Amino acid sequence: xxxxxxxxxxxNLDIFNNNLKNLMNxxxxxxxxxxxxxxxxxxxxxxxxxxxxxKNGINYLAVSSLEEALNIRKELPNINxxxxxxxxxxxxxxxxxxxxxxxxxxxxxxxxxxxxxxSNLKIHIKIDTGMNRLGIKDNNSxxxxxxxxxxxxxxxxxxxxxxxxxxDSSDNRYYEYQINNFYxxxxxxxxxxxxxxxxxxxATLLNHNKPDFVNGIRLGIAMxxxxxxxxxxxxxxxxAFSLKSEIIQVKSIKKNERxxxxxxYKAENDELIGIIPIGYADGIIRKNTGRFVSxxxxxxxxxxxxxxxxxxxxxxxxxxxxxxVTIIGEDITIDYIANYLDTICYEVICSxxxxxxxxxxxxxxxxxxxxNRFK
Ligand SMILES: Cc1ncc(COP(=O)(O)O)c(C=O)c1O
Numbered sequence: 617x618x619x620x621x622x623x624x625x626x627x628n629l630d631i632f633n634n635n636l637k638n639l640m641n642x643x644x645x646x647x648x649x650x651x652x653x654x655x656x657x658x659x660x661x662x663x664x665x666x667x668x669x670x671k672n673g674i675n676y677l678a679v680s681s682l683e684e685a686l687n688i689r690k691e692l693p694n695i696n697x698x699x700x701x702x703x704x705x706x707x708x709x710x711x712x713x714x715x716x717x718x719x720x721x722x723x724x725x726x727x728x729x730x731x732x733x734x735s736n737l738k739i740h741i742k743i744d745t746g747m748n749r750l751g752i753k754d755n756n757s758x759x760x761x762x763x764x765x766x767x768x769x770x771x772x773x774x775x776x777x778x779x780x781x782x783x784d785s786s787d788n789r790y791y792e793y794q795i796n797n798f799y800x801x802x803x804x805x806x807x808x809x810x811x812x813x814x815x816x817x818x819a820t821l822l823n824h825n826k827p828d829f830v831n832g833i834r835l836g837i838a839m840x841x842x843x844x845x846x847x848x849x850x851x852x853x854x855x856a857f858s859l860k861s862e863i864i865q866v867k868s869i870k871k872n873e874r875x876x877x878x879x880x881y882k883a884e885n886d887e888l889i890g891i892i893p894i895g896y897a898d899g900i901i902r903k904n905t906g907r908f909v910s911x912x913x914x915x916x917x918x919x920x921x922x923x924x925x926x927x928x929x930x931x932x933x934x935x936x937x938x939x940x941v942t943i944i945g946e947d948i949t950i951d952y953i954a955n956y957l958d959t960i961c962y963e964v965i966c967s968x969x970x971x972x973x974x975x976x977x978x979x980x981x982x983x984x985x986x987x988n989r990f991k
Contacts, residue, residue: 619975619985623861623894625968626945627660628977629668632856635841636672642851643821648812648832650698651839653688654680658840659965660857661974661986663691669839670695676812678834682707685716698740698775701750708734717774720765721750723757730768739765740775740812745797746790747781755801762805775812775832776802784819784844791824798829819844842950842961857965858945859972863911863937865891875928876920880905889919890931892941897924899967900943907956910942911935944968 640649651674652658657665666677666688676696679685685697698717705728711718712734720726720741729737743758744751752758765771778798782790798815807813807829814832816824821833823845837844841855868888875881875889892909894900902922908915909929916929929941942948944964954961970988977983 619973620990621893622864623898623972624859624985625659625972625974626858626860626977627664627974628856628858629664629983630977630980631841631854632660632665632839633668633672635853635856636669636674636835636839638851638853639821639835639838640672640674643826643833645826646821646831646833648676648814649674650676650678650814650832650834652678652817652834652836654678654684654700654836655966656684656970656988658836658962659968660840661976662688664974664976664984664986666692666695676832682711682716685711686714689714689716705729705732708732708737712737719750720761721752723752723761726761726764730764730771733770735770736772737770738772738774740777741765741773743776743778743798743801745778745780745794745801745815747779747794749779751778753801755803758801759804762809773809775814776807776810777812777814777832777834778816780816780820783816783823784846785823786847788824791820795827817844822849837962840965842965844961855945855950857950857968859894859943859968860945861892861894861941861943863890863931863935863939863941864893866931866935866937867891874920877923878921881920881928888931888933888935890916890929890935890939890941892927892929892943893925894943894972895923895925895927897969898972899969900927901957901967903957904953907953908948910946910948911939913947915947 651669653662653665656662678698678700680701682703685699702721703711717738720739742751744753765773812832813830815830817834818836818838841853843849869883871883871885873883905918908917916931918927919930920928950961950964953964973987975985
Protein backbone atom coordinates (compact mmCIF):
# COMPACT_ATOMS: atom_id res chain seq x y z
CA UNK A 617 0.00 0.00 0.00
CA UNK A 618 1.14 3.55 -0.69
CA UNK A 619 0.65 6.59 1.44
CA UNK A 620 -1.81 8.55 -0.72
CA UNK A 621 -2.11 11.52 1.58
CA UNK A 622 0.96 12.60 3.46
CA UNK A 623 -0.51 12.20 6.92
CA UNK A 624 0.42 9.16 8.98
CA UNK A 625 0.78 7.82 12.48
CA UNK A 626 3.95 6.02 13.54
CA UNK A 627 3.63 3.14 15.96
CA ASN A 628 7.06 2.27 17.25
CA LEU A 629 6.89 -1.36 18.36
CA ASP A 630 10.47 -1.24 19.68
CA ILE A 631 9.41 1.45 22.12
CA PHE A 632 6.25 -0.47 22.98
CA ASN A 633 8.29 -3.61 23.68
CA ASN A 634 10.71 -1.68 25.87
CA ASN A 635 7.85 -0.26 27.89
CA LEU A 636 6.33 -3.66 28.39
CA LYS A 637 9.66 -5.25 29.35
CA ASN A 638 10.39 -2.44 31.81
CA LEU A 639 6.97 -2.81 33.40
CA MET A 640 7.08 -6.61 33.62
CA ASN A 641 10.62 -6.62 34.98
CA UNK A 642 9.98 -3.98 37.58
CA UNK A 643 6.62 -5.29 38.85
CA UNK A 644 7.60 -8.94 39.14
CA UNK A 645 5.22 -9.81 41.93
CA UNK A 646 2.29 -10.03 39.50
CA UNK A 647 1.69 -13.43 37.87
CA UNK A 648 -0.83 -12.34 35.25
CA UNK A 649 -0.56 -9.30 33.03
CA UNK A 650 -3.54 -8.48 30.83
CA UNK A 651 -2.66 -6.31 27.85
CA UNK A 652 -5.62 -3.98 27.44
CA UNK A 653 -6.06 -3.61 23.69
CA UNK A 654 -9.57 -2.22 23.49
CA UNK A 655 -10.32 0.72 21.19
CA UNK A 656 -7.99 -0.76 18.59
CA UNK A 657 -5.18 -0.95 21.10
CA UNK A 658 -5.68 2.67 22.17
CA UNK A 659 -5.30 3.58 18.46
CA UNK A 660 -2.01 1.68 18.10
CA UNK A 661 -3.59 -1.35 16.36
CA UNK A 662 -5.07 -4.14 18.47
CA UNK A 663 -3.58 -7.06 16.56
CA UNK A 664 -0.09 -5.59 16.20
CA UNK A 665 -0.01 -4.76 19.91
CA UNK A 666 -1.46 -8.14 20.90
CA UNK A 667 1.20 -9.92 18.83
CA UNK A 668 4.00 -7.99 20.54
CA UNK A 669 2.44 -8.55 23.97
CA UNK A 670 2.33 -12.27 23.26
CA LYS A 671 6.02 -12.30 22.31
CA ASN A 672 6.76 -10.64 25.66
CA GLY A 673 5.03 -13.43 27.53
CA ILE A 674 1.63 -11.83 28.03
CA ASN A 675 -1.02 -14.43 27.39
CA TYR A 676 -4.13 -12.49 28.39
CA LEU A 677 -5.78 -9.65 26.52
CA ALA A 678 -8.65 -7.46 27.66
CA VAL A 679 -11.06 -5.83 25.21
CA SER A 680 -14.30 -4.00 25.67
CA SER A 681 -16.73 -5.68 23.25
CA LEU A 682 -17.40 -8.97 21.51
CA GLU A 683 -16.67 -7.25 18.20
CA GLU A 684 -13.19 -6.30 19.41
CA ALA A 685 -12.64 -9.79 20.77
CA LEU A 686 -13.62 -11.47 17.49
CA ASN A 687 -11.40 -9.14 15.47
CA ILE A 688 -8.39 -10.35 17.45
CA ARG A 689 -9.51 -13.97 17.59
CA LYS A 690 -9.39 -14.15 13.76
CA GLU A 691 -5.63 -13.53 13.89
CA LEU A 692 -4.64 -15.02 17.23
CA PRO A 693 -6.46 -18.32 17.79
CA ASN A 694 -4.80 -19.27 21.08
CA ILE A 695 -4.46 -16.14 23.18
CA ASN A 696 -6.83 -15.68 26.15
CA UNK A 697 -9.24 -12.80 25.56
CA UNK A 698 -11.33 -11.34 28.36
CA UNK A 699 -14.27 -9.20 27.32
CA UNK A 700 -14.64 -6.49 29.97
CA UNK A 701 -18.14 -5.34 29.03
CA UNK A 702 -21.16 -7.63 29.16
CA UNK A 703 -21.94 -9.66 26.07
CA UNK A 704 -25.62 -9.86 25.21
CA UNK A 705 -27.15 -13.20 26.17
CA UNK A 706 -28.25 -13.76 22.56
CA UNK A 707 -24.61 -13.58 21.46
CA UNK A 708 -23.09 -15.71 24.19
CA UNK A 709 -22.77 -18.70 21.88
CA UNK A 710 -20.67 -16.64 19.48
CA UNK A 711 -18.39 -15.78 22.38
CA UNK A 712 -18.25 -19.40 23.52
CA UNK A 713 -17.50 -20.73 20.03
CA UNK A 714 -14.64 -18.28 19.80
CA UNK A 715 -13.27 -19.06 23.22
CA UNK A 716 -13.82 -15.58 24.62
CA UNK A 717 -13.80 -15.17 28.42
CA UNK A 718 -17.02 -13.56 29.66
CA UNK A 719 -17.49 -10.98 32.40
CA UNK A 720 -20.32 -11.64 34.83
CA UNK A 721 -21.18 -8.16 36.01
CA UNK A 722 -24.65 -8.67 37.45
CA UNK A 723 -26.69 -11.30 39.27
CA UNK A 724 -29.75 -11.10 36.98
CA UNK A 725 -27.48 -11.37 33.96
CA UNK A 726 -25.95 -14.52 35.44
CA UNK A 727 -29.41 -16.02 36.11
CA UNK A 728 -30.47 -15.32 32.54
CA UNK A 729 -27.23 -16.85 31.25
CA UNK A 730 -27.81 -20.00 33.27
CA UNK A 731 -31.40 -20.23 31.93
CA UNK A 732 -29.93 -20.38 28.42
CA UNK A 733 -28.06 -23.54 29.36
CA UNK A 734 -24.92 -22.46 27.54
CA SER A 735 -22.16 -24.98 27.98
CA ASN A 736 -18.46 -24.54 28.68
CA LEU A 737 -18.13 -20.86 29.34
CA LYS A 738 -15.05 -19.45 30.97
CA ILE A 739 -15.97 -16.53 33.20
CA HIS A 740 -14.53 -13.76 35.35
CA ILE A 741 -16.88 -12.24 37.90
CA LYS A 742 -16.72 -8.49 38.37
CA ILE A 743 -17.55 -6.77 41.62
CA ASP A 744 -18.17 -3.07 42.09
CA THR A 745 -16.13 -1.80 45.00
CA GLY A 746 -16.81 1.92 44.52
CA MET A 747 -16.46 2.94 40.91
CA ASN A 748 -20.24 2.56 40.52
CA ARG A 749 -19.88 1.34 37.00
CA LEU A 750 -20.12 -2.39 36.18
CA GLY A 751 -20.12 -5.11 38.80
CA ILE A 752 -21.97 -6.85 41.61
CA LYS A 753 -22.04 -4.50 44.54
CA ASP A 754 -23.26 -6.32 47.62
CA ASN A 755 -22.10 -9.29 49.54
CA ASN A 756 -25.38 -11.28 49.33
CA SER A 757 -25.65 -10.96 45.55
CA UNK A 758 -22.03 -12.00 45.23
CA UNK A 759 -22.61 -15.03 47.47
CA UNK A 760 -25.69 -16.00 45.46
CA UNK A 761 -23.77 -15.58 42.20
CA UNK A 762 -20.96 -17.83 43.41
CA UNK A 763 -23.47 -20.48 44.54
CA UNK A 764 -25.08 -20.44 41.09
CA UNK A 765 -21.71 -20.74 39.39
CA UNK A 766 -20.49 -23.57 41.62
CA UNK A 767 -23.70 -25.49 41.01
CA UNK A 768 -23.49 -25.10 37.27
CA UNK A 769 -21.07 -27.49 35.67
CA UNK A 770 -21.05 -25.53 32.43
CA UNK A 771 -19.55 -22.40 33.93
CA UNK A 772 -15.84 -22.42 34.53
CA UNK A 773 -14.92 -19.64 36.93
CA UNK A 774 -11.40 -18.43 36.32
CA UNK A 775 -11.22 -14.91 37.65
CA UNK A 776 -12.52 -12.28 40.02
CA UNK A 777 -12.02 -8.60 39.43
CA UNK A 778 -12.92 -5.04 40.22
CA UNK A 779 -11.86 -1.63 38.94
CA UNK A 780 -10.32 1.25 40.84
CA UNK A 781 -11.87 4.67 40.34
CA UNK A 782 -8.94 6.93 41.22
CA UNK A 783 -5.85 4.82 41.61
CA ASP A 784 -3.86 7.69 40.08
CA SER A 785 -4.53 9.98 43.03
CA SER A 786 -1.82 10.84 45.54
CA ASP A 787 -4.51 10.56 48.20
CA ASN A 788 -4.90 6.82 48.93
CA ARG A 789 -8.11 7.00 50.88
CA TYR A 790 -10.55 6.03 48.14
CA TYR A 791 -8.24 3.24 47.00
CA GLU A 792 -8.17 1.87 50.56
CA TYR A 793 -11.95 2.23 50.76
CA GLN A 794 -12.30 0.13 47.61
CA ILE A 795 -9.93 -2.52 48.97
CA ASN A 796 -12.02 -2.68 52.14
CA ASN A 797 -15.17 -3.02 50.06
CA PHE A 798 -13.48 -5.84 48.20
CA TYR A 799 -13.04 -7.69 51.50
CA UNK A 800 -16.60 -6.93 52.57
CA UNK A 801 -18.18 -8.12 49.33
CA UNK A 802 -16.12 -11.32 49.19
CA UNK A 803 -15.94 -12.10 52.91
CA UNK A 804 -18.04 -15.30 52.78
CA UNK A 805 -16.19 -16.81 49.85
CA UNK A 806 -12.76 -18.38 49.75
CA UNK A 807 -10.63 -16.41 47.31
CA UNK A 808 -8.68 -19.61 46.61
CA UNK A 809 -11.37 -20.61 44.14
CA UNK A 810 -10.16 -17.95 41.70
CA UNK A 811 -7.10 -18.59 39.57
CA UNK A 812 -6.72 -14.89 38.78
CA UNK A 813 -7.69 -11.89 40.90
CA UNK A 814 -7.13 -8.52 39.27
CA UNK A 815 -8.24 -5.21 40.69
CA UNK A 816 -6.92 -2.45 38.53
CA UNK A 817 -5.24 -0.65 35.70
CA UNK A 818 -1.87 0.97 35.02
CA ALA A 819 -2.31 3.56 37.76
CA THR A 820 -3.02 0.78 40.26
CA LEU A 821 0.22 -0.90 39.23
CA LEU A 822 2.31 2.25 39.25
CA ASN A 823 0.90 3.90 42.35
CA HIS A 824 0.09 1.11 44.80
CA ASN A 825 1.67 -1.95 46.32
CA LYS A 826 0.10 -5.21 45.31
CA PRO A 827 -2.33 -6.49 47.95
CA ASP A 828 -1.57 -10.12 48.88
CA PHE A 829 -4.78 -11.51 47.45
CA VAL A 830 -4.14 -9.99 44.00
CA ASN A 831 -2.08 -11.72 41.31
CA GLY A 832 -3.15 -9.98 38.09
CA ILE A 833 -3.08 -6.49 36.60
CA ARG A 834 -4.74 -4.97 33.56
CA LEU A 835 -2.16 -2.93 31.75
CA GLY A 836 -3.28 -0.26 29.31
CA ILE A 837 -1.92 3.25 29.04
CA ALA A 838 1.45 2.53 30.67
CA MET A 839 2.49 -0.08 28.12
CA UNK A 840 1.74 2.46 25.37
CA UNK A 841 4.26 4.67 27.15
CA UNK A 842 2.05 7.25 28.81
CA UNK A 843 2.01 8.12 32.45
CA UNK A 844 -1.44 8.20 34.09
CA UNK A 845 -0.01 9.74 37.29
CA UNK A 846 0.78 13.35 37.96
CA UNK A 847 4.10 12.42 39.52
CA UNK A 848 7.25 11.10 37.90
CA UNK A 849 7.42 7.32 37.61
CA UNK A 850 9.99 4.94 39.09
CA UNK A 851 10.57 3.42 35.65
CA UNK A 852 11.16 4.83 32.18
CA UNK A 853 8.26 4.77 29.73
CA UNK A 854 8.21 6.35 26.31
CA UNK A 855 5.21 7.03 24.06
CA ALA A 856 5.04 4.58 21.16
CA PHE A 857 2.64 6.77 19.14
CA SER A 858 3.40 9.79 17.01
CA LEU A 859 1.53 11.61 14.26
CA LYS A 860 3.04 13.32 11.24
CA SER A 861 1.92 15.27 8.21
CA GLU A 862 3.53 17.67 5.78
CA ILE A 863 3.26 21.17 4.40
CA ILE A 864 1.27 21.08 1.16
CA GLN A 865 1.18 24.81 0.45
CA VAL A 866 2.96 27.91 1.70
CA LYS A 867 1.57 31.39 1.18
CA SER A 868 1.98 34.91 2.39
CA ILE A 869 -0.90 36.96 3.73
CA LYS A 870 -1.06 40.66 4.39
CA LYS A 871 -1.71 42.35 7.70
CA ASN A 872 -5.46 42.20 8.56
CA GLU A 873 -6.19 39.35 6.12
CA ARG A 874 -8.37 36.59 7.56
CA UNK A 875 -7.79 32.84 7.60
CA UNK A 876 -10.20 29.90 7.41
CA UNK A 877 -13.88 29.26 8.16
CA UNK A 878 -15.68 32.01 10.05
CA UNK A 879 -12.63 34.23 9.47
CA UNK A 880 -11.50 33.46 12.98
CA TYR A 881 -7.87 34.43 12.54
CA LYS A 882 -6.77 37.95 11.58
CA ALA A 883 -3.12 38.55 10.65
CA GLU A 884 -1.48 41.11 12.92
CA ASN A 885 1.35 41.65 10.41
CA ASP A 886 2.30 40.46 6.96
CA GLU A 887 2.69 36.76 7.66
CA LEU A 888 3.54 33.39 6.17
CA ILE A 889 1.17 30.45 6.62
CA GLY A 890 1.44 26.74 5.84
CA ILE A 891 -1.40 24.39 4.94
CA ILE A 892 -1.32 20.85 6.40
CA PRO A 893 -3.56 17.96 5.29
CA ILE A 894 -4.98 16.83 8.63
CA GLY A 895 -8.19 17.96 10.30
CA TYR A 896 -10.93 17.10 12.69
CA ALA A 897 -11.98 14.04 10.67
CA ASP A 898 -8.56 12.65 11.61
CA GLY A 899 -9.13 13.44 15.28
CA ILE A 900 -7.50 16.84 15.49
CA ILE A 901 -10.55 18.56 16.94
CA ARG A 902 -11.09 22.28 16.58
CA LYS A 903 -10.05 22.96 20.17
CA ASN A 904 -6.47 22.33 18.98
CA THR A 905 -6.37 25.82 17.46
CA GLY A 906 -3.63 27.80 19.12
CA ARG A 907 -1.50 24.86 20.17
CA PHE A 908 1.86 24.14 18.59
CA VAL A 909 3.04 21.68 15.97
CA SER A 910 6.70 21.18 15.25
CA UNK A 911 8.48 21.61 11.92
CA UNK A 912 12.24 21.15 11.57
CA UNK A 913 12.55 21.16 15.36
CA UNK A 914 10.82 24.49 15.78
CA UNK A 915 7.32 25.09 17.15
CA UNK A 916 4.59 26.87 15.17
CA UNK A 917 0.99 27.63 16.26
CA UNK A 918 -2.18 26.36 14.60
CA UNK A 919 -4.26 29.36 13.52
CA UNK A 920 -7.90 29.82 12.45
CA UNK A 921 -10.59 27.18 12.66
CA UNK A 922 -9.40 23.65 11.99
CA UNK A 923 -11.20 22.18 8.95
CA UNK A 924 -12.37 18.61 8.42
CA UNK A 925 -9.29 17.73 6.35
CA UNK A 926 -6.83 20.58 6.82
CA UNK A 927 -5.34 22.93 9.29
CA UNK A 928 -3.23 26.03 8.96
CA UNK A 929 -0.14 27.09 10.86
CA UNK A 930 1.69 30.37 11.10
CA UNK A 931 5.21 29.70 9.84
CA UNK A 932 8.40 31.55 8.90
CA UNK A 933 10.47 31.69 5.75
CA UNK A 934 12.52 28.63 6.69
CA UNK A 935 9.51 26.36 6.02
CA UNK A 936 8.99 24.83 2.58
CA UNK A 937 6.40 22.67 0.85
CA UNK A 938 6.95 18.96 1.74
CA UNK A 939 8.54 19.76 5.10
CA UNK A 940 7.42 17.20 7.65
CA VAL A 941 5.18 18.38 10.48
CA THR A 942 4.97 16.69 13.86
CA ILE A 943 1.40 16.95 15.06
CA ILE A 944 1.94 14.59 18.01
CA GLY A 945 5.32 13.33 19.20
CA GLU A 946 8.83 14.39 20.26
CA ASP A 947 8.61 17.98 21.53
CA ILE A 948 4.82 18.06 20.97
CA THR A 949 4.06 15.69 23.80
CA ILE A 950 0.72 13.99 24.35
CA ASP A 951 0.67 15.43 27.85
CA TYR A 952 1.10 18.96 26.45
CA ILE A 953 -1.81 18.39 24.06
CA ALA A 954 -4.00 16.80 26.74
CA ASN A 955 -3.30 19.75 28.97
CA TYR A 956 -4.06 22.22 26.20
CA LEU A 957 -7.35 20.48 25.40
CA ASP A 958 -8.21 20.14 29.07
CA THR A 959 -8.46 16.39 28.82
CA ILE A 960 -6.43 13.24 29.49
CA CYS A 961 -3.74 11.56 27.40
CA TYR A 962 -6.09 8.63 26.69
CA GLU A 963 -8.49 10.87 24.80
CA VAL A 964 -5.75 12.41 22.69
CA ILE A 965 -4.57 9.10 21.24
CA CYS A 966 -7.95 7.36 21.10
CA SER A 967 -9.31 10.28 19.06
CA UNK A 968 -6.95 9.76 16.14
CA UNK A 969 -9.29 8.25 13.59
CA UNK A 970 -8.71 5.23 11.41
CA UNK A 971 -8.55 7.53 8.39
CA UNK A 972 -4.93 8.02 9.37
CA UNK A 973 -2.77 5.12 8.10
CA UNK A 974 -0.41 3.59 10.65
CA UNK A 975 3.25 2.92 9.91
CA UNK A 976 4.79 0.26 12.15
CA UNK A 977 8.46 0.38 13.16
CA UNK A 978 10.23 -2.75 14.36
CA UNK A 979 13.97 -3.27 14.89
CA UNK A 980 14.46 0.33 13.81
CA UNK A 981 12.88 -0.29 10.40
CA UNK A 982 9.51 0.44 8.86
CA UNK A 983 7.74 -2.94 8.59
CA UNK A 984 4.13 -2.21 7.60
CA UNK A 985 1.93 0.55 6.40
CA UNK A 986 -1.63 -0.23 7.42
CA UNK A 987 -4.86 1.53 6.55
CA ASN A 988 -8.12 0.45 8.14
CA ARG A 989 -10.10 2.34 5.51
CA PHE A 990 -8.37 1.18 2.35
CA LYS A 991 -7.32 -2.43 2.05
C1 LIG B 1 -11.86 -2.30 33.32
C2 LIG B 1 -10.59 -1.69 32.82
N1 LIG B 1 -9.43 -2.26 33.16
C3 LIG B 1 -8.24 -1.76 32.74
C4 LIG B 1 -8.19 -0.66 31.93
C5 LIG B 1 -6.84 -0.14 31.50
O1 LIG B 1 -6.64 1.11 32.05
P1 LIG B 1 -5.25 1.92 31.85
O2 LIG B 1 -5.20 2.25 30.40
O3 LIG B 1 -5.44 3.11 32.71
O4 LIG B 1 -4.16 1.02 32.27
C6 LIG B 1 -9.37 -0.02 31.55
C7 LIG B 1 -9.30 1.16 30.71
O5 LIG B 1 -10.12 1.98 30.57
C8 LIG B 1 -10.60 -0.55 32.02
O6 LIG B 1 -11.76 0.01 31.69
